[in-house]
Amino acid sequence: MEKERKQTKLQSVLRVMLCFALILGMVSASAISADAATVTKVKRKQTYSGGFEYNTISGYTSSNKKVWSLKLKKVSATQVSQVNAKMRGNYLYVTWGRHFYRLNVQTGKVMVTKKKLFKYTPGGAAMYIDASGNLYIVGYLSRDLYKVSPKGKILWKKSLDNSLCWPYKIQQKGDNIQITFEAEWSHRKAQFRMKDGEFVKYID
Numbered sequence: 051m052e053k054e055r056k057q058t059k060l061q062s063v064l065r066v067m068l069c070f071a072l073i074l075g076m077v078s079a080s081a082i083s084a085d086a087a088t089v090t091k092v093k094r095k096q097t098y099s100g101g102f103e104y105n106t107i108s109g110y111t112s113s114n115k116k117v118w119s120l121k122l123k124k125v126s127a128t129q130v131s132q133v134n135a136k137m138r139g140n141y142l143y144v145t146w147g148r149h150f151y152r153l154n155v156q157t158g159k160v161m162v163t164k165k166k167l168f169k170y171t172p173g174g175a176a177m178y179i180d181a182s183g184n185l186y187i188v189g190y191l192s193r194d195l196y197k198v199s200p201k202g203k204i205l206w207k208k209s210l211d212n213s214l215c216w217p218y219k220i221q222q223k224g225d226n227i228q229i230t231f232e233a234e235w236s237h238r239k240a241q242f243r244m245k246d247g248e249f250v251k252y253i254d
Contacts, residue, residue: 089117089156092137098127105133107144109158118158122146130174130190138179141200145187147171150202164202169194178220178227180244186227188217195229197247208247213237226250 089109097104102124109117125132125147134145142153148171152162172189179185183200188210197205210217215233222228226241239253 087111087115087117087156092135092142092155094133094135096131096133101127103127103132105131105146107135107142107153107158109142109155117156120144120153120158120160128173128191132171132173132191134172134175134177134187134189136177136179136185138183141179141183143177143179143185143198145172145175145177150198152200152202162200162202167198167202167204168192168196172196174218176217176220176229178222180222186220186244188220188229190216195227195242195247197244206247208242208249210240211249214240228253 088111090112091110093108093110095106095108103126104124105122106119107122108119111117122133122144123146132147136143137155140155142155144151144153145168148166148168150162150164150167151160153160170192172187172194173191175187175189177185177187184205185198186196187198188195193210195208195210197207199205214229214231214237215235216231217229218232219230220227222244223241225244227244228239228241230239231237237252237254241250241253242248243250
């Protein structure tokens with residue numbers, strides 16, 4: 051009887067250990083699966099046909115597995131694209147014509163939509179997202195520099211001087227935003243305060 055009791059106890063212990071191992075395996079498998087689906091980059095496919103521009107934006111994992119896609123409505127074709135996209139962390143900002151969207155990078159779900167946020171389409175835009183999720187944007191097709199909150203609210207707007215042409219890059223320099231221009235007759239760089247958009251200086 052004593053031997054049978056010991057065997058029964060041992061079997062119970064083994065069953066508990068087996069169940070625990072199975073649970074750990076399930077948790078590990080779920081973690082691996084979730085990690086494998088983490089979006090680390092966004093790509094835009096752009097085509098032209100019949101005087102229109104067509105865009106599809108997709109999120110991919112580090113191993114180039116497509117997780118989601120968002121097909122945008124067509125827009126009139128111009129000398130530069132009317133669709134722009136910029137990602138930082140879980141923020142993905144998309145401007146389509148005069149419209150503004152914020153997407154969840156991991157799911158592709160549109161979280162914020164602001165129709166006709168911009169007075170003119172910021173086509174071919176240079177974009178920058180700060181640590182608080184604010185978007186700074188200026189485009190070839192508009193002379194306006196905007197700071198837009200994550201909720202799609204315009205925090206400030208500044209019209210650029212006529213001597214500043216063809217912006218193609220925005221970056222942060224301390225408390226300022228620095229824009230680089232490529233027109234030969236333009237100032238090469240100009241800085242503006244991030245908090246209010248006030249002009250700081252030219253850098254030639």
